[in-house]
Amino acid sequence: MLDRKFILENIEAVKLNCKNRNVVADVDRFVELDQARREKQQELEALNRESNAVAKQIGKCATPEEREAKKEEGRAIREKLVALEKEVKDLEAQEDLVQRTIPNMAHPDSPIGNDDGSNTVVEYGPTPLPKWSEGFKPLDHVELAEKYDLIDFEGGARVAGAGFYFLKNEAVMLELALEQFAVNKLVKKGFTPMITPDVARNDVLQGTGYIPRGAETQIYSIDKTDLSLIATAEITLGGLLANETIDSEKLPLKLCGVSHCFRTEAGAAGRASRGLYRVHQFSKVEMFVFCLPEQSESFHAELLGIEREIFDDLKIPYQVVDTATGDLGGPAYRKFDIEAWMPGRNAYGEVTSTSNCTDYQARRLNARYKVKGEKGSHFVHTLNGTAVAISRALLSVLEMGQQEDGTIVMPDALLPYLSFDRIGPKN
């Protein structure tokens, strides 16, 4: 959420931001509701004051008659109080609903545009695009997986439906190697490694900006509980500080979470979805940072730098994209994606995403920090970034590693975690 006062003091800027982000939010309605709510709140507080005063007098009444009279007075106030409380609550709920639809402000440098067509490429990775000889047709990862018995899509579909799969043989080792590679790197960079729950309470989902139920939801919910399968460890890691006030000295908190991720991909039918590219379940190593407001921009650069380093190490060509305002989603102030070159699609495809959510996510989560010796508390800033989304990284490694002799060479960076350096025909 955006700060209530900020909205009221920057109505025009907030409206323009909604327009740039292609989000429909009724800012005027919010202002009206806030005004009305505050007036009612004042009334309520006045009445409360009265009620408290009467209640206090009763304790000191000398005679039973006096007491009864005061009680009657109290009862009358209470009746009014109940009605007024309901009014205030209703207004609050309405106001909150509108406030939640207002997206975060965008970074002044974020490209302005309605959709991903306005995303701008800001740089390319150092690994060159593959140069195969004339006439060599690279296989895509589905064909490679078939050839070397690495992934069982049919089995996955039989057991759990389309979009699920079994990894087999070297693909299993590759998943584990990618995880270890990423986690080891992050630990060296001061991140605390965590394996998180794969489910979370729905209020944690909402706090991090995910909508657990509804027609458009990306989220699988678990029947008869208020739990959902997580779409990313961002949810569980973000929830870690929900309703907490942390000492500023303990910040920044750099966390790296390993989890499974589940996505319904509702409405994604027909979109590029062959093979591992768009699946209902995958594993992911995610970075998450809680920090002071003045630190968030530099941490955002750090997260992007780590993502680049990982794909540099894996020898995968990529481009870095500065996400346009219309494609940012609700919580991000700024977002960079890495799009890896995928020979099978003959195109770049998103493999990581890192967002600076400033205090937007923290406000919903109610994650605060306190500076020793200072009055009050403030909202932390939160950032998240993909270290490795295994499914897509695996796809990239397989497709990029293929040689003209048909074998698939593993990147050096993974060799410490693998018992083979090449995938080829089985004996």
Add this chain to the structure above:
RNA sequence: GGAGAGGUGGCAGAGUGGUCGAAUGCGCGGGUUUGCUAAACCCGUGAGCUCGUAAGGGUUCCGCAGGUUCAAAUCCUGUCCUCUCCGCCA
């Protein structure tokens, strides 16, 4: 899954219907004393919202949500969490 116990301020820990935003201790901040340090002593010390230029005021908050009552940390219901014991189990 069964049986109990409990969730109070940064921490520990009192408080079982009104005088409780909450004793006391520790911690923390400031001060006095002191050659320095320590000790001792004194004063102060939660957060949210809101009114006010400010000083300051009001209101809400004792896990969370409801209920009873003129009045709830305190009584009732539900719920979440923690701990102990038993059972089951990778």
